[in-house]
Amino acid sequence: MTSEEDEPATGIGTEAPRRRSLRPSIGLGQAVALYVGAVLGAGVLVLPGQAASLAGPASLLAWAFVGLLGLxxxxxxxxxxxxxxxxGGIATFASRAFGSTAGGVAGWWYFVAVALGHIIVPLTGGYYVAAALQVDQRSAFAFAGGILLLAAASNLAGLRLSGRVQLVLAAGVAALLLIVTLAAAPHVERADFAPFAPHGISGIGQAAVVLFFAFAGWxxxxxxxxxxxxxxxxxxxxSAITVAIVLVLYLGVAxxxxxxxxxxxxxxxxxxxGRVFGDSLGVSAATAAGALAVVISLGTTNAFMAAxxxxxxxxxxDGWLPAPMARLSNRGVPAVGVWTVVGIGGSGLVLAFLNHWGTEDLVAIPSTLVLITYLIGTAAGIRLLSxxxxxxxxxxxxxxxxxTPFAAAYIAVPAAVAAGALMYHRIARRT
Structure with missing residues (x-):
């Protein structure tokens, strides 16, 4: 006999009634916090400087343009x-618009992308912590594992607690980034904006391409x-509130x-x-960046683990992943799913450690999968909405x-994931 804890979840597409379902617990404040945590990722630590190097002061135009695309x-x-x-999110939308196979494949694309993100985001935070503590960069993997486990503990406690944690983390990120913005105010001079666009339109365009992924997470x-x-x-x-918050914060730090x-x-x-933040508070850039990185990477990991x-x-x-992942705990949490995410992220960290992989070696794969997921999600919107x-x-x-053309070099990635999804589903149906 199946125990109450092992009851599968309900949702669109199920026919039999279930005794346990995901519990409504998210209000407006928690929703904004989860959105902010998902969108304000670890890229905020590196992309403002990178975009400015590509486009100069005109990088502010690229930030504004790409930020408005998020709307x-x-x-x-x-x-x-x-x-x-x-x-199911995008998997459900694609299934409604284009059939169950499209939905299953889209779900796998996004699942693999975000699972890999649970290697990259904690590891980014781990690198900054290692730098702040002035220890070997290899120890960053241990710090990343700690961030992953903290997010798991928050999620296993249920979305009510997880949402409150996310509120605190989102408020902390917003406060720290506002400090960075305000710290720069006394330094404003007209000379800072000359030449405004040293690399012309091409520099602004290159910056915009880089910044597109800073606004992923919607x-x-x-x-x-x-x-x-x-x-x-x-x-x-x-959604609208988060677009405004994220745009203001990103423009501020840029x-x-x-x-x-x-x-x-x-x-x-x-x-x-970290340098701007550290100079304003009289601490080292490494320490400041480390504090920012922990708050940001934990918030992002927490939000995406829930999703x-x-x-x-x-x-x-719906038969596209092993059945135990549909079971809910006594708290109404898909605990098997949470531990699966932790297992994938932890295994990825171990492999990255053994093979000397860094975040730069991994980021192109999830970025390409997110991009293709956005395409099928928005296409579903065209078909389903009015x-x-x-x-x-x-x-x-x-x-x-x-x-999309800028991701052409990695087109084999979504093709391989789609093949894996179809193969698994075919075997699962037979058994």
Whole structure:
């Protein structure tokens, strides 16, 4: 007899009634915090300096442009999640629009992308902690494992606690980035903006391509839509509020880097935010960047672990992943899914440690998978939505498609993941 703890989750696509389901617990504040944690990733530590090196002060235009592109993406996914509030997120949208096979493949694309992100994001934080403590960079993998386990503990406690933790983390990130912005204010001079665009339009374009991935994460909260207390009221509002918050914070720190001239070399670009922050508080750049990195990487890992465990739950429910991942704990948490994410992230950290891989060796793979997931998600929006929401989806699809050619070198990655998904599903159906 199946125990209560082992009951599978409910969701769109199930036919038999279930005794346990994901519990509505997310309000507007927690939704905004989860969004901010998902979008404000560890890239904020390095991308302001990198973009400024590519485009000079005109990098501020690239930040504003790409930030505004986040609006149609966020609103499209919010509209879809409001109409189809299911843990499957983009997998559910693709299934509704193009059939169950498309949904399963899309789910695998996003699952693999975010699972790899649970190696990259904690490891980014680990590198900064190792630098702050002035220890060997190889110890960064141990710090990354600690970040991964802290996020797991928060998620296993349930979204009510996890959401509160995310509120604290998001508020901490916002406060630290505001300090960076305000610290730069006394240094503003007209000379800081001359020449404004030293590398011309091409420099601004290159910066925009780099910054596109700084604004990834709009799809993450769609997997939690079924756990909103009032999804129709809060999800779109949370999306719009987050776009405004993220745009202001990103523009603020980019402005701080430009006016202080804290950019120009790869070494300086990597610690630009930490240098500005450290100078304002009288501490070392490494210490400042370490504090920022822990808060940001933990917040991002916490938010994406919540999303990915729910996606795994939905894929298992529909036969695209092993059935145990659909089971919920007494707290209404997909605990098997959480531990699966931890296992993938931990195994990846071990492999990276043994093979001397860094984040730069891994990041192109999840980036390509996220991009292709955005394409199928926005295409589903065009097919499923109507009126203004459909027009927004068209804009989001077109703008995402503009970036796609830059990922052509990695096109084999989504093809390989799709082949793996189809092979697993075929074997699972036979058995």
């Amino acid at each position: 149609p993406l966020a609103l499209t996914f919010a509209a879809l999640a409001t109409r189809f509030p299911d843990a 799809e993450a909260v769609t997997h939690l839509a079924g756990e909103f207390r009032d999804v129709r009221r809060d999800l779109t509002r949370a 402005f701080a880097v430009v006016v202080t001239g804290t950019y120009g070399t790869p070494g300086l670009d990597r610690i630009a935010i 990915l465990s729910r996606l795994g739950c939905a894929l298992a429910r 009126g203004r929401a459909r027009l927004t989806a068209v804009v989001a699809f077109a703008l995402t498609a503009l970036v």
